[in-house]
Amino acid sequence: MSVEFASFLYLVSGVLFILALRGLSHPTSSRQGNIFGMAGMGLAVLTTLLLAGPSLGGLALIVLGIALGGGAGAVIARRIPMTAMPQLVAAFHSLVGLAAVMVAAAALYAPESIGIGVVGAIHAQALVEMSIGVAIGAITFTGSIVAFLKLDGRMSGKPILLPSRHLVNVALAVLLVALVIAFAATQSHALFWLVVLVSLALGVLLIVPIGGADMPVVVSMLNSYSGWAAAGIGFTLQNLALIITGALVGSSGAILSYIMCKGMNRSFVSVILGGFGGDTAGPAGADLGDRTVKQGSAEDAAYLMKNAGRVIIVPGYGMAVAQAQHALREMADTLKREGVEVKYAIHPVAGRMPGHMNVLLAEANVPYDEVFELEDINSEFAQTDVAFVIGANDVTNPSARGDKTSPIYGMPILNVDQAQTCLFIKRSLGSGYAGIDNSLFYKDNTMMLFADAKKMVEDIVKALAH
Template identity: 55%
Template sequence: MSMNLITALYLVASVCFIQALKGLSHPTSSRRGNLFGMAGMTIAVLTTVGLIYRLGAQMGEGAGLGYVLLGLLLGGTAGTVMAKRVEMTKMPELVAFMHSMIGLAAVFIAIAAVVEPQSLGIVAAITDPIPAGNRLELFLGAAIGAVTFSGSVIAFGKLAGGAVFGWKFRLFQGAPVTFAGQHWLNLAAGLAILGLGLAFTFTGDLSAFGVLVALAFVIGVLIIIPIGGADMPVVVSMLNSYSGWAAAGIGFSLNNSMLIVAGSLVGSSGAILSYIMCKAMNRSFFNVILGGFGAEAGAVVAGSQEQRPVKSGSADDAAFMLSNADSVIIVPGYGLAVARAQHALMELTEKLAHRGVSVKYAIHPVAGRMPGHMNVLLAEAEVPYEQVFEMDDINPEFGQTDVVLVLGANDVVNPAAKTDPHSPIAGMPILEAYKARSVIVNKRSMASGYAGLDNELFYMDKSMMVFGDAKKVIEDMLKAVE
């Protein structure tokens, strides 16, 4: 396999990744986007295997091809098993785990290049001593990769509810973990990493490189622990961006155009998505990057709200209201995913549609535990794309809607964001369910959401609470409608 062919194949893979990202920008083209992504990755992996074989032939040895093939076998098997077994409620943890592996891979490649630059010389034109430009790339790739790895591990634990392999860890708890001088410590660690990185860049000091990598692992923990469970969608998006930049940095060191393009796509798209998510939660984007994101919301203690009476009803009552409405908007939340009720919900909406009821779904940008969580959940149940609407598109319709059915959502429909300027979520864009003529809210209990706030929507005269597991409640509604 000639270098010209390798370059051309990497270019084809890069184009596939660009098309994949374009396809994933809309539900109707997401399947095509996934196919492009899989094709691009297949081309990239096979091309890399061919490149390693070529290098082995030139060097008169295997060049580690056996290890590469073993890694592909183990990684491919593990990925297949995890993809088949993972539940929809565990998808955010899986994404965080994948980010951590990307970051760790970047660190390992950087360490290999620093310790034995000759081993990568043919691939990356790295010589001994390593040029200052390559040392800068290795510093950035290793530092960002280490932050991504340790930060993703903490995010994984928080998304898993604080328990990993049955063990409880305080760092993994959903509530923010804060202590005096935390931000100053983060600043000091960040400046130390920058100083050590510059020292490595200009002097090639290996000890400086080792210390900066260790500090990067530590700061990855420090910037994620003060972030509460409610903010995990933004954290997942942010770590996605970090993993992309880590890959791009290593791509420069390896002189691999495909890795540069793919990493830059992931990094830039993740950063843009993080900004959109922050805007949807009325948060500071820079506060996210600096690790202070979520601390304010954590000051509110869940469960401390005054207990007030609410109007409650049964699944039969809710079914009667839905079947006699002309228009219904459904607001899915994490509770729907936990109960795995999306398929039962799809059956219910089909029954309502046969009765002439107009049914639409309203998706908040931060609903669930990761960006697009609810979209994937509904797509799994084969909900028609034309029935699913984003917040900005659906909000003007709530005022003319007969019934809104809220399933497991909380903070994203809290009117306090609009009516209480002193609320921690004041100014946060919400789904304006409170404007509908009637509201049905399904929750297991009156427990507050991750923001720890009481929801005024639950106490309105137009609102009716239906308590219970979402799947059981929806199945009971379905029987009543039939």
């Protein structure tokens, strides 16, 4: 295959990737978007194989690798529950970062095989591209592992604030730049691995102090990093498909990170420099100081919603943990049969990754036209009879609007407190990932339903049937 024809096929695969991103921007076209993405990747892999013309032994190894990776992917896809999707995404990001490091190392030790020089004399431009790609890849690898551990509950969701962490991070960043320059000038293998080690350490130190409330930003940020790592290695390998794909993933992840930060009214820098959020707990169903809560039952909730004209459901991570999305869909269907208008309101940072709630509702076959984003539905709460909050905490906290001392002050929230009645399912009065008390619990129009989210919704469905 000629280089010119291969470049054309890579361009076609790039167009397919763009169509994939476009398709993934809306639930109704997401399946088609996935098909475009798979077709683009298949074309890129096939083009690379035909262009390289590997030996029979090399081709056997490639086929074996594809079979092992594809087999593992198929098993994971079938076994992983939708509630564990955030940590799965983080784990996959780590593999992208590790692949960038391994490919860069292979290029360093065998440059003649990809035409970037000979052993001991790699082109200077390739060295710069290689070092940048490997640095971003190593940061992505360890950062994603830490994110996975936090999301999977194997590490505390609270921020781990190390002493003088900012000074240490700045010192490591300066050292990393110096090592990259030195490596590009000397092509020292030792300096290459020092770049890798410093980047691995920086990846851990950047993500460890970020708390659970900022995890959606972290996931999209690591997605962006993995793209830039792939693009950097694409330049090293002179592979157009990697450059296009990496640039698309990197830029889309960066844009998504910006959207997430805007959804929390926080700057990207403030998230990276420490973040907020932890997994604190409070007393269950009790007074907190001189404040009291109004506690209700499944029968109370069923009566209020059955006699309502409009109900807006606000899902949060508590719904994901309890895997209550299917029971919630059943409850909504029952209410609609009673003539109640039902809608769903999604906050941009609800859950632990961008689109987490949308994915769970789609799994339960909730109609797409009933699901609305914050800016599209927030004005409707004031004309709503019942706001049904299931496991969402910080994204409904009125302190974000009125308490200038609150760490979430200024963050756009879903105005559930403006509904005539707010039903709030929660296990306890514990705080959310921001680690602060929710004043919504104590409002006169709020009724707390203390229970596991799935069990409470199932009990409400039973009560609606009577």
